[in-house]
Amino acid sequence: MFWNPKIECMPTEDLKALQYRELKQLVNNLYSFNKFYHDRMVEHKVHPDDITCLKDIAKLPFMYKQDLRDNYPNKMFTVPNNEIVRYHVSSGTTGKPTLVGYTQNDLDYWTEALARSFTSIGIGPEDTMQVSYGYGLFTGGLGAHYGAEKIGATVLPASTGNTERQVELIQDLGVTAIACTPSYLIHLLDTARNMGVDIQRDTKLRKAVLGAEPWSESMRQHIESYGIRAYDIYGTSEQAGPMFTECEERNGIHICGDIMLVEIIDPDSGEVLEEGEKGEMVVTMLKKEAMPMIRYRIKDVTMLMEGECACGRTSPRIARISGRTDDMLIVRGINVFPSQIEYTLLQIPEVGDQYMIYVSREGALDEMTVQVEIRPEAFTDKMEDMLALRGRIEAALKKYLNIYVKVELKAPGELPRFTGKAKRVVDTRVI
Amino acid sequence: MDDNIITQLSIFVNNEPGRLAHIASVLRECGINMKAFNLAESTEFGILRAIVDNPDESYEKLKSAGVIVRKTDVIGILIQDTPGSLFQAADIMGKAGINIEYGYAYNGKAAGAFFIRVDDPEKAVKILKEAGIGLILDSEI
Numbered sequence: 001m002f003w004n005p006k007i008e009c010m011p012t013e014d015l016k017a018l019q020y021r022e023l024k025q026l027v028n029n030l031y032s033f034n035k036f037y038h039d040r041m042v043e044h045k046v047h048p049d050d051i052t053c054l055k056d057i058a059k060l061p062f063m064y065k066q067d068l069r070d071n072y073p074n075k076m077f078t079v080p081n082n083e084i085v086r087y088h089v090s091s092g093t094t095g096k097p098t099l100v101g102y103t104q105n106d107l108d109y110w111t112e113a114l115a116r117s118f119t120s121i122g123i124g125p126e127d128t129m130q131v132s133y134g135y136g137l138f139t140g141g142l143g144a145h146y147g148a149e150k151i152g153a154t155v156l157p158a159s160t161g162n163t164e165r166q167v168e169l170i171q172d173l174g175v176t177a178i179a180c181t182p183s184y185l186i187h188l189l190d191t192a193r194n195m196g197v198d199i200q201r202d203t204k205l206r207k208a209v210l211g212a213e214p215w216s217e218s219m220r221q222h223i224e225s226y227g228i229r230a231y232d233i234y235g236t237s238e239q240a241g242p243m244f245t246e247c248e249e250r251n252g253i254h255i256c257g258d259i260m261l262v263e264i265i266d267p268d269s270g271e272v273l274e275e276g277e278k279g280e281m282v283v284t285m286l287k288k289e290a291m292p293m294i295r296y297r298i299k300d301v302t303m304l305m306e307g308e309c310a311c312g313r314t315s316p317r318i319a320r321i322s323g324r325t326d327d328m329l330i331v332r333g334i335n336v337f338p339s340q341i342e343y344t345l346l347q348i349p350e351v352g353d354q355y356m357i358y359v360s361r362e363g364a365l366d367e368m369t370v371q372v373e374i375r376p377e378a379f380t381d382k383m384e385d386m387l388a389l390r391g392r393i394e395a396a397l398k399k400y401l402n403i404y405v406k407v408e409l410k411a412p413g414e415l416p417r418f419t420g421k422a423k424r425v426v427d428t429r430v431i
Numbered sequence: 432m433d434d435n436i437i438t439q440l441s442i443f444v445n446n447e448p449g450r451l452a453h454i455a456s457v458l459r460e461c462g463i464n465m466k467a468f469n470l471a472e473s474t475e476f477g478i479l480r481a482i483v484d485n486p487d488e489s490y491e492k493l494k495s496a497g498v499i500v501r502k503t504d505v506i507g508i509l510i511q512d513t514p515g516s517l518f519q520a521a522d523i524m525g526k527a528g529i530n531i532e533y534g535y536a537y538n539g540k541a542a543g544a545f546f547i548r549v550d551d552p553e554k555a556v557k558i559l560k561e562a563g564i565g566l567i568l569d570s571e572i
């Protein structure tokens with residue numbers, strides 16, 4: 001099934017020609033109207049006229065997450081404020097979060113990408129999709145919601161949490177598909193079993209669109225043992241949100257080439273790599289209006305897959321994301337940078353500057369623990385004061401990171417000191 | 432200084448195997464003798480409160496050994512070997528609006544005592560004395 005067969009099955013040469021035209025126009029526009037990107041091009045001594053074929057994209061400078069932070073909140077926006085119709089906010093590396101603005105066209109292309117993706121895995125008007133991604137500042141909930149409505153599916157905006165209720169709704173409303181993080185689905189399946197609900201016998205749930213955190217083939221097998229076919233979805237807030245999925249072949253994630261141009265580079269040299277070579281993904285958003293992205297270093301590690309997919313789509317495919325080129329952690333689907341934790345702790349005078357971060361998986365859900373050393377002058381002999389201090393640190397981290405973090409107080413000198421590169425993160429999750 | 436106010440040392444202890452033993456060995460190396468102690472604990476840390484010989488000197492020794500330690504004031508109520516004697520003292524303080532934060536027992540030389548930390552030790556000493564409740568003196572420990 002195809003949502004937009006003309007584009008999805010376009011001959012590769014035609015797609016490349018289309019991408020070149022879009023790129024050329026984008027670069028011209030940014031050079032003329034976007035101060036940030038104009039200055040950066042001048043700095044790199046590159047002019048729009050230097051772009052004469054698609055491969056010339058490699059002449060253009062990169063953009064980084066730091067650029068978004070430096071230009072917070074909206075100095076990167078290229079349209080007047082009255083054309084912005086929505087904001088989403090994700091975590092930044094320190095201090096300020098990343099703000100993404102959308103014009104109506106930006107939302108429409110995001111929805112279009114999801115409509116193609118959902119259709120490619122056989123979800124359609126007959127389906128009822130439960131969206132169990134968080135709704136709100138996070139892009140997952142609203143993104144999947146509009147995509148599923150677009151193809152005429154019935155949407156149940158369940159958001160996260162209240163899992164027993166979610167299991168009841170899956171039964172009562174005949175939900176056929178769910179969109180959520182893979183770890184949340186495993187938690188939901190455990191909850192259903194404890195409630196005595198047999199997913200295969202008692203529900204119609206047969207498809208799951210899973211993303212926002214790393215997962216593996218063994219998690220896929222586990223989920224599929226419940227009679228649910230599981231598909232990977234990919235996308236970050238800088239791109240719009242979750243956008244692209246595997247097709248029925250489940251051999252790579254199809255990227256809508258008319259919307260996003262993918263390059264894979266060597267993260268150290270910045271050189272563009274060939275199809276089939278693993279490296280860091282760099283994305284150029286060809287249609288974005290509010291907040292254009294050219295050669296944005298997304299920091300996810302993957303590769304472009306060679307050859308055409310058996311499904312008939314000619315769109316480029318990327319392999320499952322296999323890592324990061326920075327220290328970002330994904331905990332319960334939320335992006336966490338160790339630098340954010342350090343920044344938060346620096347604001348709390350009662351703790352020292354040493355810390356350790358432990359991430360583990362208890363059952364299906366991630367747990368994060370941060371150990372800090374209290375300063376001697378902050379020690380009182382009242383347990384109540386010490387627990388209140390711990391509570392304040394937990395609240396500060398929760399406020400900043402948007403997830404619950406367990407805090408442990410330690411005596412000064414108890415935490416490891418590093419002479420070389422600090423290894424403050426211990427991630428024991430087996431995915 | 433008021434002989435009714437007793438200096439206690441409070442020590443931060445990580446709640447891990449061997450940590451209390453570590454503190455105990457520091458106390459031994461510093462030649463510090465504990466007369467009475469109490470341990471309050473949360474999941475990852477504890478607070479050891481102890482009545483020791485020469486608290487000022489012990490405090491300095493522990494501090495230079497890298498231990499997180501703090502001096503705090505407590506008072507010691509003499510407990511008669513009869514039912515209700517703790518109740519009487521607690522009741523007097525309760526009626527006077529003095530909050531007892533924690534307490535622990537001391538098997539004294541002459542008579543048993545109950546060390547308590549209260550929010551206003553001077554006031555507690557005054558009203559307990561007025562009510563005829565016996566207090567242990569620093570010099571008697």
